[in-house]
Amino acid sequence: MGSMSNRTTCPYCGVGCGVSATTDSQRVIAVSGDSEHPANRGRLCVKGSALHETTGPEERLLAPRVDGREYGWNIALDTLATRLEAIIHRHGPESVAMYLSGQLLTEDYYVANKLMKGFIGSAHVDTNSRLCMSSTVVGYKRAFGGDLQPCSYEDIDQAELMVLVGSNAAWNHPILYQRMVAAKAANPDRRVVLIDPRRTATADLADLHLALKPGSDALIFNAILAALAQRGALDEAFINAHTEGFDAALESAQATAGDLAEVARQADVPLADLEQLVDWFCTTERALTFFSQGVNQSSSGSDKVNSIINCHLATGRLGRPGMGPFSLTGQPNAMGGREVGGLANQLAAHMDFSQPEFIDRVGRFWQAPNMAQQEGYKAVQLFEAIERGEIKALWIMATNPLVSLPDTNRVRRALEKCELVIVSECMAHTDTLELADIVLPASGWSEKNGTVTNSERRISRQRGLVPPPGEAKHDWWIICELAKRMGYREAFDYTSPADIFREHARLSGFENNRSRGFDISALAELSDEGYDALKPIQWPVNEQAPEGTPRLFADGHFFTPSGRARLLPVTPQAPKQQPDSEYPLLVNSGRIRDQWHTMTRTGRAARLLQHHAEPFIEIHPTDAERFGVEHLQLAELHNDLGHYRGRIRISDQQRPGEVFIPMHWTRQFTQQGCSGSLFAPVVDPFSGQPESKQGRAALRPLQMRWEARLLVRKPLAIEGHWWTRVPLSHCTSYRLADSTPVANWRDWCEALTGTPSLWLEDLSNGRYRAAGISNQRLEWILLVEPNQELPDLDWLDEQFSREIDLDTRRQLLAAKAPGDQATGAMICSCFQVREPAILAAIAEGADSAQALGEQLKCGTNCGSCLPELKELIKVHAITDKSA
Structure with a gap:
């Protein structure tokens, strides 16, 4: 293969790392980081470095199935078209829905959105990005007039204050986290603050950790805004020239968070720590605020996002190096999906249903015969409509909602009731696949060909390096072949992803005239060869910036009707799911270091299941005593929605009264280990994003014989x-x-x-x-x-x-190997280094993570284990002193 053909992009988190892959004729046999990709500069986390261990034909879906029997593609697609048309004829186009995924490529997303919203005429097209980033979308749109993330990874190198809110970047965005570590090492005066109820691995980097009461994020940022005004730290010139709504936002902040002592009490943080954060934010111009699921997955996530943005607008800290409100995206193409209208309240090219001219413009561009006229159901609403019988057909692509959505037992009931469930999937076994009437085998990573957009708006190519196994086909091809059978051949007669990308780029510039921030029209005439060789590039890419530009809002121009950014009044809201006497524990869910989503891929790599091999319940020591559970004992969390079973992990890094559970385990990997079974389908009223960080449950030990x-x-x-x-x-x-x-x-x-x-x-x-x-x-x-x-x-x-x-x-x-056995917890998954070997090295004099790395290599690849290495050194040193 040529020098470009083996370069692709990682399919996991939103960092969007470049990957260099070595292949044989059928599979990827080795991977390394692409040293020329600006997102990762050659580094990969443990998940990315194990990509070649999760590919290949084993456990793959290899042929279409209809009602449990395998058929060829023609019969499967003919049957699908016939059944969909019959449902539309009987019940109307809005009886049909799609549920998509940030795992899809932009080209897949584009044709799915076009078929449903423009030709079938249903806006019931949503995506699992609703579960992770939709509150950020609302926050950015309300403030900037568009879903416009203003920061770049280069800002990390220039920031003087980095504040991470609801983000365990050390585990969830490890390559970015290591860039933060390097920035801190280069300038020890650079300050880092972590705002998170848990003391996660990310706290290892922090100069200050505010272990706040869950849900009180907006209270903290309202306090900062009020303090900025009180201390004369506002940028009056920027506010007057480029914003609107400041007075109302400040009034709300002063009314709800004007007294720091009261804010500290309500947020349950030490007053001195809150005062330190406020002082640093008020006095540090180059402030960069990262936020992720801890902010987004809330019944008031949109307001939390705007409370953060308010502080940056009030100080003019965006549009310049080293500053801004920076959303760390969850999935590899969550942003690409939003560019093409993958959410139910969106249209393509950053237009939506809010204005008739947007609907008209997209309809004219597509020459769409059945253009949807109003937004569709968001994810939780969508499955409620299925349960009611309102939606008769659902097409699920590249996601596993039977695990990832809240109240999973209800989701199962809805899918069991649905007249027609279609699932496009690359893996042979998922929880959702078990309920499919029509199963369509899709290509997977290293086979798919298209583009993705990462957290810093950088478009990268994900290249097809090996052929799909069996009869698996690309998602864009499947959608287009169905569209042709439904009578829309001319509009879906694409020959390649490059064709789709060019149309997507043309639409981004169609009647734009700087009215929309997303514009890649300079790529609309890209040749097939140019598309194949496309290097990572940040948008916008248009006449003003033909080579792309990393800096939005540098000129003070925003995309609201007035051209000014908006500050919004925010009234902090407590989580809707509150513990009570029956269910006294607050339940938080999230990712762990070595796993991804519902484990359909990472669960295939043995070494990725050695750090945490089974579901667990992390609990504070006082709660362990209160509920009569011991470390490593099996226990059950339960409430009126469902049950979750896992192994107890006692940790003082957890706040009393709260527990943490991982989100990854499914019925394919355990019995009763699905975190979604405990969370009520409570959503943010603006974004529709579920409150997946604040559930409630009771705990009981399982007395196993x-x-x-x-x-x-x-x-x-x-x-x-x-x-x-x-x-x-x-x-x-x-x-x-x-x-x-x-x-x-x-x-x-x-x-x-x-x-x-x-x-x-x-x-x-x-x-x-x-x-x-x-x-x-x-x-x-x-x-x-x-x-x-x-x-x-x-x-x-x-x-x-x-x-x-x-x-x-x-x-x-x-049950014993000859000689010494490798036992103990796996600390470094990259190099398979266990805890006993690390402790032995410490005992022999290795007194730093660097020394351990030189001796054992642990911590020298992705760096995700560095916080654990440092903790082992700290604990061992204390043990030595006591001895």
Whole structure:
């Protein structure tokens, strides 16, 4: 392949890292960071560096299915067109809906939006970006007149104050976080503040951590705005020349947060810490405020975003280097999807349904026969309409709403009731796929060809490097082939993603005249060769900036009717889901370091499940004592919506009265580990974004009579026990537990796996081991341990790849490899460095993360484990002193 053809873009978070991939004829065999991509400068996080471990035809969806039977594409698409047309004929176009994903490429998104809103005539097209970034969209649009993120990654290098709000960037945007670390190291006087209820790994970088009461973010920023006025730190000239609404915004801030002592009390933070934050913000011009899901996933997320933006507008701190309100996007193409109207209240090219001229303009450009005239249902509303029977057909593409939406049990009921569920998916097994009537196999990363837009508005190419397996097809092709069958051939007669991109670029400039900030019209005549070779570029890209520009609002021009930015009055609101006597704990959910969304891809890489291999409940020590749970014990959170089971992790980094659970686990990987089952479908009234950071639940310990590890060559369907599944290189590992004792382990093994070939019973100590061996090959091994001590899984996994001799049989029953075993928590996933090795190095004199990196390589790739390395050094040093 040529020098450009192997460069692509990572499909995970919104950082948008460039990837260099090495391929053979069928699959990606190695990846590294693209040193020429400005987003990451050659670095990759652990998820990105494991991309080649999650590709290939294994566990992929390979053929279309209709009503459970496999068919060719012609029959599948003909059937889909016939059923959709029948539903539209009976119930009207608004009985049909689409639910899309930030995993789609911009070209996929564009044709989906065009087909539904312009030709079928339904605006019920929403996306899982509703769950992560839609409150930011509202905040930016209200303030700037468009969904316009004003900052660039280069601002990190120039900022003098970095404030992170509701963002665990160390785990969720690790490459950006490492850029922050480098900036801090280059200038130790640069200050970093973390505003987050939890003391996350990101706190390792912070000079100040405000562990605020959940939901009180707007109160903090109202206090800053009031203090800016009180201390004479406003930019009066900027306010007067370029903004409107300042007086009302300030009046609201003074009324709700004018007394710092009262704000500190309500937000439950030390007054001295709040005063320090206010002082730094008032006196530091180059202030950069990062915010993410902790702000967005709230019933008042839009107002929280505007409370942050208000502080930057009041000081004129945007449109210049090193400053601005910077939304860290959750998904690789959440911004690209918004550019083409992927949300139900949007139209393409940053237009929407708010003005008839927008609807008319898009309709004329598309020559659309059935242009939708009003916005459609947002995600939660959409599934409520399905449950009511109002929406009869739903097409789900590249997402797993049965896991990611709140009140997942209700979502399941809605999909079970829906007349026609179509799922376009690349993986063979997801929770949502189980309820599909028509299944369409889609191409995945390294096969898809198109563009994505990252958090700094940078468009990058995601290139098709290998062919899709089986009969999998690109999403844009599937949509266009359906459109042709529905009578819209001329409008969807694209031959490549480049065709779609050129049309998208033309629409961005159509009747624009600087009325819309999104404009890439200079790329509208890009040749196929130019599209294939397109280098990462920030928009706008138009006549004024043909090579792209990183700086919006430098000229003080905004895209509101008046041309001025708007400050909005914000009245802080408490979360809608409040703990009470029945459900006394506040539940927070989020990502963990090594996993992505619902694990359909990262769950395939064994090393990505070694840092956290199963769902957990992180709880403060006082609450652990209060609810009678112990560290690593299995427990259950429950409320009137559902249940969540996980292993207790006691941590003083969690606020008392609150627990944290990961969002990733599904029915494919565990029993009752879906975080969405605990959250009510409460949404922000402006954005429709769910309140997924503030649920409520009660906690009870699960009194398990036994726990076991079962490794099998082929995955099993396990029922009647608590279980979690972890794919390994040569087998699949299960953790099992139950509150009911097993009367006879040999009978249990025979029922589940077959008659054991060898076994060892030590029932007086609660231990049982058995293995099945066929033709000198290990088929399965069961290890029942009374104290949860588990052997080296790497060694056990390796035994599934070789013949089992007599010595190995003895070792299997002892569950112990010859020589030393690699045991202990996996700290560095990139280089597979475990805690005991790190502690040994510390004991031998390694007294810094740098020294550990030089000796063991841990922390020298993505850096995500650096906070944990530093904590181990800190704790060990304290232990030495006490000794």
